[in-house]
Amino acid sequence: MPNVHLTEPMQKYVQAQIESGAYANLSEVVRAGVRMLMEKDGARQFYALKADLEMAATLAENGDFAEFDAQAFEPDAFDR
Structure with a gap:
């Protein structure tokens, strides 16, 4: 792919x-461009979230x- x-x-x-x-x-120019795209994609994911x-x-x-029922979600966590 070079x-x-x-x-x-x-x-x-x-x-x-x-x-x-x-x-x-x-x-170096190509790597810089790819880094910028990666950062932009990360920002896009952040703003979507x-x-x-x-x-x-x-x-x-x-x-x-x-309503969230923690015990129904993870019953083993309450068996102590």
Whole structure:
């Protein structure tokens, strides 16, 4: 999987990054890009979870919830 095909504008940008000293070679530029995508994906997951939690809190505040029975959920934890 080491082959990377870039458009001409991307090639020029990468070459400028290397010439400026920001990166030593194409591999460093690609790794930086992949790291940014990974961070962005992590942020996307965080905000999706946050939205889910906000919706659950709103439902609970409106009385749309079920009582949790810890003993029914994990009966062995109460056998002491």
